Amino acid sequence: MSVQIPRGTQDILPGKVEYWQFVEQRAREICRAFNYQEIRTPMFEHTELFLRGVGETTDIVQKEMYTFKDRGDRSLTLRPEGTAAVGRSFVSNKMFGNPTQPTKLFYIGPMFRYERPQAGRFRQFVQFGVEALGVNDPAIDAEVLALLMSFYQSLGLKKLKLVVNSLGDTESRQAHRQALIDHFAPRIGEFCSDCQSRLEKNPLRILDCKKDRDHELMATAPSILDYLNDYSKEYFEKVQQYLTDLDIDYVVDPTLVRGLDYYNHTAFELMSEAEGFGAITTLCGGGRYNGLIQEIGGPETPGIGFALSIERLLSALEAEGIELPVETGVDCYVVTMGDEAKEKSVSIVNTLRRAGFVADKDYQDKKMKAQFKAADRVQAKFVVVLGDDELAKQVVNVKNMESGEQQEVSIDQLVSYLQQQV
Structure with a gap:
């Protein structure tokens, strides 16, 4: 169940x-x-x-x-x-x-x-x-x-x-209250039970009744503005x-x-x-x-x-068809190839987050193509590609997902590079 x-x-x-x-x-x-x-x-x-x-x-x-x-x-x-x-x-x-x-x-x-x-x-x-x-x-x-x-x-x-x-x-309301009682009392039996109970307790609430709003006495009820x-x-x-x-x-x-x-x-x-x-x-x-x-x-x-x-x-x-300008997606998605690159990506993602970027990575050991699809699904602005070859040179390839342009960047300079791009 x-x-x-x-x-x-x-x-x-x-x-x-x-x-x-x-x-x-x-x-x-x-x-x-x-x-x-x-x-x-x-x-x-x-x-x-x-x-x-x-x-x-x-x-x-x-x-x-x-x-x-x-x-x-x-x-x-x-x-x-x-x-x-x-x-x-x-x-x-x-x-x-x-x-x-x-x-x-x-x-x-x-x-x-x-x-x-x-x-x-x-x-x-x-x-x-x-x-x-x-x-x-x-x-x-x-x-x-x-x-x-x-x-x-x-x-x-x-x-x-x-x-x-x-x-x-208070003085105005009391005068209006009595006028409402005098107006509704002779025919209060034609109204719902809620209105009947409100007649003495709070007759103003009768005017707010949804059941009896079309009753003819509603249209002719005394106006508060006449009793101010x-x-x-x-x-x-x-x-x-x-x-x-x-x-x-x-x-x-x-x-x-x-x-x-x-x-x-x-x-x-x-x-x-x-x-x-x-x-x-x-x-x-x-x-x-x-x-x-x-x-x-x-x-x-x-x-x-x-x-x-x-x-x-x-x-x-x-x-009214108004779309609010809410922030969605991530700034950067890290794609890895190889065990060592996968391990290094943990610290890279953390560094990006501490620098104020919305960053994420794959945690399911997906193939590279599937990782790029995941980056698309989360609307990543940039993808950082890191393989064992790049790791040996201490660089990453940064791809702008809107323009398709790709740039090799030193890992140490990744944060400053992305700060210049966004």
């Missing part, structure tokens, strides 16, 4: 993993330019963190978490998203006490959600996220969005649509002005609702408009969450961030 890979997971093999490495490195470079520092949190946390931080009415908490008891009978959960874990670390390590704020962090790592696997969606997926904690300023909202757009655009993506909305402050108080209106207007100043194209969508309970004020999603990308177009989502840190035991601290799936990013690149 063969052991199969768990449903909703994937093996990322050589030939594909290089693309992951490329985009992850690009994410780190962009974050460095914006002065965001990497943080790494545990892959599992106490379940209570996500109940309080993500929200008990969310689909993530109600349906998608991988939760288990450890040997101490403690309830633990594989992290389904990164923001709550970063918030917990912010509190645990008293980062709120740092004299310089905001605290600007990013993370890249696996997340886990039990959902129906489909194209670009897995039960284990890799998320890149950014969090800016400690400042309540529309300018930092715009900075986070500028970082997001810089990352996607630096990879060559063009068919992007940024959608923004305001969920308002003066402060919330001014905040949102400033965010929009900064985006305009930064030449970031966006559209305002008053129906945009994020799936997590901790959002307020700025909320946003980035979507792909590439043909053939799929029915689910969202690439990234995020927003401001001024109540999260206090909810998980810290002081009142504003924050804003986003998270995106590397899997969906790669799908968007494929949909």
